[in-house]
Amino acid sequence: MATPLTASQILAALIAEGLDVKEHPGWRTHDRGNRGDGWGPVNGVMIHHTGGTAPSDGEIVWSGRADLPGPCAHAYLAKDGTLTLTSAGRANHAGGGDGAVLQAVIAESYTTRPPAPHKHDGSPGAVDGNARFYGLEVSDRGTGSAWPAAQYEAAVRWAAAICRAHGWTAKSVIGHKEWSDWKPDPAAFDMAAFRQDVQARLDASTKPKPPAAPVPSPAKPSVSLSKLIKAAKTDPPKSGTPVSYAGVKTVEAALAAEGLLAKSYVDGHYGTATKDAMSGWQERCGYRGRKPGQAADGIPGKDSLTRLGKKHGFTVIA
Template sequence: MATPMTAAQAVAQLKKWGLRYVEIPGWATHNREGHGAWGPVNGFIWHHTGADVKDGRAYAASTLYNGLSDLPGPLCHFSIGTDGTVYLVGWGRANHAGGGDPAVLAHVQAEDYSGQLHPTRGNSNGVDGNAHFYGVEIQYSGGHEMTAAQYAAARRLSAAILDFHGWSERSVIGHGEWSSDKWDPGYTPGKIMAMPTVRADVKATLAAGPGGTPSQPNTGGGTSPSKATAMTLSDAVVVGAWLKAQWPDDKGLADGKITVNTAIGSTYGHARAAHEGVDALRKEVADLRAAVVKLTAAVAAKGA
């Protein structure tokens, strides 16, 4: 448990960690005071906005600052644009975490867990998360990966908060790890990122320090953590247009998707068939070579 940073301390941490930031006018005193507690704080929650945003500053200054018709702002403390810019939206209690699992809160407070957190309570039957967590809204839909610049900034922003409070990477969680109603931050519709991988990358960033360069994040070739650790065999993955064009009559590819299980099984089957075909071809070539040798010898003998 910790006393929340002041607005001035938050800005100092952003500067210390070299984050590019923009202050939305009024942010330092903009909060939900009088509508619940603020502090002690225990951690930092990552969110996605649920929409792709073209003008990061305008979105932060309007939707995130003012809120929605049924949810007054601020809707976060920080927001990250597609270019990695951090927007300061509000300070104090903010409407971002909502209700969540008390067991998750206990784990974050104690920093005694490993792996992905799986909450069993949500907004309607959980405990107040707005009192206990800082929150960042990363400006993307969640239906695809965030940009590389956003992921780098989110890791560095997390490290800045952890550094101030002396917390470990286990104080950083996804909204979908806090509330059973949520799945953000996502990488494909309805699927939360592999947060253990996120935490490993945050740990590396924190260990490298404000002026250091952390080891390359565990992206698996993408811009955000490997989806493999958060994917099941029944998940559907999108196939390329080329694949559908090659087999236009394949009804299994009609919707442009194929399950991981089918893809792996199909890949194995085709690879094995190809391997067996190559073996058979090698045998045929060897037999042909032997026949040519015999024929050559026979022709030579006849000529003699």
């Protein structure tokens, strides 16, 4: 047994289930009040067909008939799958039914279908279903023809949304024909198959998703300080062959990003332009003196190179 959902909770549950929801003006307070046995505790959801055609059947769901005041359900489902909310309280949809069916729904104890009903509205011992079930009226003449796919899918989602909000399984979903021995609805399908579809949706939506595989961070390029110093001290080389070391180009790209080296000099050779650029970076780091052997002479040092690497995404190794 459960406390009925509030209007806001109903709306949120249906939207979360992906339904196309419309709100009839005034639906939140449109109900039968405390007449009869009141509203709640609630135990399940009930599927109906209207027996008529749109739009008149939708108006009947809202306003009722001379012999049955509205609302006649909590929601009305059109052929195109649009769901219109018509009540958040007691509605005249279920009438009297079989208490044995109610107990099977409460316990969710049956296998594929609840016990066959032997009661109906007005019969001795009939139980008031209007107090215990949420009701969905589906626009259908009741000839047994299949519902459009969008309409059927929306009915499954409506039932699943209410069940999910209360923590029920699909065994809390019944058809009007399973509640009253007078009723044929819904005529378009077998309720056991409908419950299977509701349960499949509940299971698919509630299974914990496996954690996403961590996206490895791209490996930072590394620059060898000793190889970089060697390249800086031997370029231009006496032999005429530049010292080839990939780390030089990494450092040059960082210096170019700092605006200290023209991009045309990002060529992998630690020449005069690169030395001047490194000297400018060393001065930014607080070092002074551009003459050979001085702190800002353009020959890489551990501190200034490490700072450059932290800023531009490379690591410094010995």
